Amino acid sequence: MIAGLMPQAMRNKLNIRRKVARADCFTILVMIAVVLFIDLATAVAIGTAISLLMYTWDSGTHIRVEREITEEEDLVTYTVTGPLFFGSVLPFEEMFPIMAAHEDPTNVMIVLEETEVFDWSGM
Numbered sequence: 001m002i003a004g005l006m007p008q009a010m011r012n013k014l015n016i017r018r019k020v021a022r023a024d025c026f027t028i029l030v031m032i033a034v035v036l037f038i039d040l041a042t043a044v045a046i047g048t049a050i051s052l053l054m055y056t057w058d059s060g061t062h063i064r065v066e067r068e069i070t071e072e073e074d075l076v077t078y079t080v081t082g083p084l085f086f087g088s089v090l091p092f093e094e095m096f097p098i099m100a101a102h103e104d105p106t107n108v109m110i111v112l113e114e115t116e117v118f119d120w121s122g123m
Contacts, residue, residue, distance in 0.1 A: 060087035
């Protein structure tokens with residue numbers, strides 16, 4: 001943690017490649033401000049809420065869809081990888097453009113073998 005706050009030249013000299021994520025820096029600064037002006041218990045609650053939202057936002061962007069059409073062009077297969085939950089619904093829907101759906105064959109298979117379904121709201 002302290003290494004991420006060091007200047008870039010010092011990190012290069014000590015061969016430290018890690019850097020603190022901006023979301024973590026934001027959480028730390030908010031928690032310090034809340035501790036100074038309110039109290040520690042409120043700061044912990046707010047920091048937990050901020051971290052939860054940041055994790056949800058970050059996890060929702062890790063979903064990928066690969067499209068594959070058979071040689072006979074009678075079957076299209078979508079292979080979905082990554083976490084599927086309420087936070088990944090919009091990126092998941094954007095990976096299936098409406099124009100491509102009209103061009104797809106009548107047989108469509110969605111493979112969820114490598115998908116982690118955390119809740120059914122993503123389905």
